[in-house]
Amino acid sequence: MENNDFLFKRITEGIANTDFSGYTIQYPPMFLWGKARSNREILRSWSKSLANNFRHLGLYVHIPFCKQKCSFCRYFSQELAQRAALKDYLAALKKEIKIYKPLFAKFPLSSVYLGGGTPALLSLGQLKELFDALYMSFNLNQCRQISFEGNPDFLSWTKLKLLKKYGVNRLTIGIQSLDSRVLESANRYQSKESFERCFQDARNAGIANINVDLMVGLSGQTAKSVLKTLEEVIRLRPELIHIHPFYPTALTAFMQAGGQLSKEEMDLRERLAKISQAVIRQAGYAAIEFDANGLNPAARNVQLSDAIEHNSPFLGLGAGAVSHATGYSRYVNLNDPDKYCYSLNQGKLPIQSTCRLTQRDEMIYFITSWLRYGRVSKERFRDIFKKDPDKVFAKEIAYLKTRKKIKDTPGFLCSKSANMGEYAIFSKYFYDQKIIAKCRAVLSPLAGRIKRADMKYLYF
Ligand SMILES: C[S@@+](CC[C@H](N)C(=O)[O-])C[C@H]1O[C@@H](n2cnc3c(N)ncnc32)[C@H](O)[C@@H]1O
Ligand code: SF4
Missing domain, CATH: 3.80.30.20 (tm_1862 like domain)
Known part of the structure; x- marks a missing residue:
């Protein structure tokens, strides 16, 4: 795997600068979500x-x-x-x-x-x-x-x-x-x-x-x-x-x-x-x-x-609220109260953007969100997805082990990130290559400005 620290810092900033919902552990990032659906x-x-x-x-x-x-x-x-x-x-x-x-x-x-x-x-x-x-x-x-x-x-x-x-x-x-x-x-x-x-x-x-x-x-x-x-x-x-x-x-x-x-x-x-x-x-x-x-x-x-x-679903109501129909989609409501009211007065759900989910998306969300709190339970992963995380993410785990940013035990994947800034960067090594490519296309004009020393200053 290639070193993507700078790009991942950019993605972190891209998420933060567009995140109005408090839904900070986004996967796939909300700035990639597509058009509203009926x-x-x-x-x-x-x-x-x-x-x-x-x-x-x-x-x-x-x-x-x-x-x-x-x-x-x-x-x-x-x-x-x-x-x-x-x-x-x-x-x-x-x-x-x-x-x-x-x-x-x-x-x-x-x-x-x-x-x-x-x-x-x-x-x-x-x-x-x-x-x-x-x-x-x-x-x-x-x-x-x-x-x-x-x-x-x-x-x-x-x-x-x-x-x-x-x-x-x-x-x-x-x-x-x-x-x-x-x-x-x-x-x-x-x-x-x-x-x-x-x-x-x-x-x-x-x-x-x-x-x-x-x-x-x-x-x-x-x-x-x-x-x-x-x-x-x-x-x-x-x-x-x-x-x-x-x-x-x-x-x-x-x-x-x-x-x-x-x-x-x-x-x-x-x-x-x-x-x-x-x-x-x-x-x-x-x-x-x-x-x-x-x-x-x-x-x-x-x-x-x-x-x-539990990767459980939640329904978000109100302007700017996010929903997760587990296994199928995430979507976010219009973040403008007037437009929100107008849409509902027309009988239409007030959707701003949506994202269809694959099982891999759900697994990546699961890993990155658990890592935010220190460690991922492999048993819980297997319970939910009926797959072995060591196999699904073999490459990613091996790479993060060489960088000493993850400790792999029989029961858990433990984050070794020194702070939230590092977590935000290193958890993104679990991102799917297609999503990384899409993020790169959206964010690349700014990638040159990032300074390595800034990394520890990121927070959620
Ligand atoms: C969703 S906000 C709303 C809370 C509520 N309206 C209030 O003011 O108490 C929840 C919390 O996010 C925190 N918060 C808001 N903006 C922040 C920022 N830029 N950086 C870090 N924390 C922030 C604040 O502690 C706030 O209480
Ligand atoms: S009261 Fe709460 S939600 Fe409103 S602006 Fe202040 S921190 Fe934000």
Whole structure:
């Protein structure tokens, strides 16, 4: 195999700069996906996929509006100019639900995830309307987890009680930092008080698991500021704490305004991530499989871990949401709320692009996503694909062994990448040659600009 490190770094950047969905472990990369398909074709691929009776089936719902856009945010969401937009959006969402209902109604969902954007911007009545539509259209009798992405400023005690009533058992609170100067420079204004109030209310409402999202590497963030935030968060004992190193992409307002991280800032970000990790571990948190550091494996994002561990399907609803009809296709919805609503008002599924999948695509996705979390279980691979990974990927494994980037044991393929940047490069050696060629054709004009020393600065 040839050394493709530079090209793989370019692909990583290509994925990051076009990824608005948070669907970061993309295979095949979304920038290669083809044209949208008709309702009939989409529903046919679901009908074939669901016929396999997967034990795990996820439902993701995206609410792409926020009060204001944080300058670091790489995800698809836009400022909510008028509350009427939420009303129209909800009406369209219900139309989308109606199209899938006849096909999905009898298959039990194992997880539901309401994300954004800021789903907490929905009023009490709108949240009720959304949950009622979900409960009436899907089978939630065996649902293990209902997750909700909550912004403390919009989660009143009454909303939290309502979430609990509708079965939400995992709340993820994004705060990033409790340092008001850091938040202000990121165009974000939540206060320490509103976070603590929301946290305690969620506990009192009986929401079983709480995750807190923090970021390091933001403008103006020092070790002192990060440690202070960590101290205050850890004191509350959330079940999970995510540390996201700030990864600026072309989709962030930060980069769009000409911002860049200097080498020193990237080094500081790496140091802050390491310090945070050490502090969290010292406070009794441990790595949870397919997730962050936590107190309790039940608090992990079940939808994400099912998708990785079992290669299970998930249906994405809402503008910009991704779906995976396992064995058949992946596709993504239009990432424009107006176009999304227009399409559904015409009775048409709001698809932006699609990708037909082969079994090899599924196997490569499985390997690359497991490697992201450290190691691939060969037994699980054989269970799912009825093939031996050592044979299917003999060449790739041999090559990565010579580069000392993988350890091959009888039970596992273990990643030896030193950091996420290296993982992003080396996991791509499992990519299919045809996909590599397509990526090369799309990205080659830029390949000459890459510097080897930059590699460790990549993050997800
Ligand atoms: C899908 S976002 C939405 C979360 C929610 N709207 C909020 O603000 O809390 C989930 C998390 O991704 C992280 N995030 C957003 N942009 C990022 C970036 N450019 N680099 C690293 N992490 C980022 C933040 O920690 C954020 O809480
Ligand atoms: S981080 Fe959250 S609140 Fe900020 S813009 Fe992104 S989705 Fe909206």
